[in-house]
Amino acid sequence: MSIQQRPKYKQIIDAAVKVIAENGFHRSQVSKIAKRAGVADGTIYIYFKNKEDILVSLFKEKMGQFVEKIEAEIKEKKDAKEKLLTMVKVHFDQLAADYPLAIVTQLELRQSETEIRMAINNVLKKYLHVIDGILEEGKQQGVFRDAIDIRLARQMIFGTLDETVTNWVMNDHKYELRDLADPVGDLLVNGLSR
Amino acid sequence: MSIQQRPKYKQIIDAAVKVIAENGFHRSQVSKIAKRAGVADGTIYIYFKNKEDILVSLFKEKMGQFVEKIEAEIKEKKDAKEKLLTMVKVHFDQLAADYPLAIVTQLELRQSETEIRMAINNVLKKYLHVIDGILEEGKQQGVFRDAIDIRLARQMIFGTLDETVTNWVMNDHKYELRDLADPVGDLLVNGLSR
Amino acid sequence: MSIQQRPKYKQIIDAAVKVIAENGFHRSQVSKIAKRAGVADGTIYIYFKNKEDILVSLFKEKMGQFVEKIEAEIKEKKDAKEKLLTMVKVHFDQLAADYPLAIVTQLELRQSETEIRMAINNVLKKYLHVIDGILEEGKQQGVFRDAIDIRLARQMIFGTLDETVTNWVMNDHKYELRDLADPVGDLLVNGLSR
Amino acid sequence: MSIQQRPKYKQIIDAAVKVIAENGFHRSQVSKIAKRAGVADGTIYIYFKNKEDILVSLFKEKMGQFVEKIEAEIKEKKDAKEKLLTMVKVHFDQLAADYPLAIVTQLELRQSETEIRMAINNVLKKYLHVIDGILEEGKQQGVFRDAIDIRLARQMIFGTLDETVTNWVMNDHKYELRDLADPVGDLLVNGLSR
């Protein structure tokens, strides 16, 4: 069931993002999310199995859209280098455009129980596959070095982007995240090119 | 006050690492740490202000040693590239040699309140300065590109190492982390070199 | 309003017996009874004032039939002793023939609030009157001792039957309840006879 | 650990009896019991595993004493009939002397989950063994009929006593329970004698 067709489902997820971004993960009680969503506490449990399910669903919905957007934009590029640069740009663009979401995904959701984080990791796999695809294409096109280990390169790319965004969030987005897309992209491309 | 001079202080910190590694952050109550350390619950509060203080102190002590070891090893190298490669190697070596500590720093401690993680980040600053030093030296030596933004490069380096170790921990250290030191180091050096 | 004329009323009561027998009193939510009866949750409240009313009505309907059956059978007997023996037999017969009902009346309904049990006790009064009638008749006929206190004898009879059936239910009806009718009847008659 | 040696344990159990007798089982929250016992809510959980454990322990302690008293008194009697009459007398005496306890055991505790009632039944087994002992002795002494089925007779005795006390409680102990000991005892003895 998508976000569009169930208004309360969407309301609750959006409320959860705001409440967690504003109060921090541990001060975000279900009752606070319900109040912010304009529904009763019990209504939450019509749409979600439990509190954990809100968080995982939140991540699925938001990251689903996130990755779809990235996939759509890189599909139009031919060159693996351009795909990578585009990916970095769209990655930063989306989080810069939704600061509360950035707080939640970069900081707050990581405080959750190991179980939730496992579910979150599953959602992330799709993104990691996109990265792997670019890397393999780059090797076939001869723009990335053959010797590159896909897994390590993927960890470098994801680790770099993640660390960059987390630092931006922790510094209260004092600077423009979008301005970092090009230099960070260059850094990564440089590390991979022949 | 150093670890050596206060036996119970050290006992408690070491107990905390073991308990958190074995039980996970959320199942690591103060009473469990006390029991494992062989002291009474109340004794904890003679050596630490509160539970948060145990975690931050743990990180300070362990990361202090961690960074000192890295500093000592790279001091003997002249070339910035070699310093970087050595740093990666010693970073991986130390965590591979102490798996419980790796679990705690890579996974469990990140579940703590945002405030604790801010304190932890302060402790990390010393490590980040070491990285910055290598980068600046590399630019002066002419081995790293002039155009490189120190902050971004530092985030790439730290993000890559962190992501690599986290993946290794999450995969139950099924493979040898030490084997990744050379390829990961090469990847990073490649990204920075002229 | 009798069971016959309102199909949904009957459906709901029969569903309640099944649901409570299968799930136990505390796991028998109104919504579960509604689903089993094939009606919407809200429909329940057209036929019953509240959940308590379902339980009391259930007891009224089922115990009404139960006592009517007993009255009909003993009417055909002349001798008070025979009436008593018949009563025991029909009491056991009916519950042995409807095990779910036995579970509900002997075990599950007793977990209800004291108030509901008071209402249930009111329903039982009719049965207790039947017992009293037999006892008085027996004293008039000279087959039961004059000195017998009606109230105490009634409590002995009802207590004995109740305890016997409850034990049978608690032992998962491993043995034939009907086989106990004669020996239990004899025991009681012996206690009352001159 | 007996009641005497742990003052808080005893306080909590005694408070539970009073609170349940006054408020009814379902309105007896742990916090209410704690307040009545003069301890903090958390203290309850030092002495009891959970709420259920309070109830089962309550029953064990109180019924343990109850049965011990009965055993001690009948030990002094030789004749099985006298033992039975004494048992009835001491049974009624004890509950008449502690009306709150009578409310709790006869009415309120029966509203508990099936699991608790199973534990309670285990405690009762000791009492049922005492009854069985008297019955067997009576048969050996030739005062009770040989044909008597021990299990059925035990159910008659326990059922009669239980029903009698429950009726007394439900009638707000308007009459003297102790006055019923002799007539009820006679009724039972009559039912068993040759």
Add this chain to the structure above:
DNA sequence: GATGAATGAGGGTTCATTCAT
């Protein structure tokens, strides 16, 4: 310094009941 019994605030979840359709 060391102990450990005692404290008490805090929150996820259930479910009987309502009411707009």
Add this chain to the structure above:
DNA sequence: TATGAATGAACCCTCATTCAT
């Protein structure tokens, strides 16, 4: 009549911290 989505009050238990000994 019938529906079923929505409501919101109610409660057991955990665990960081204290303090009398």
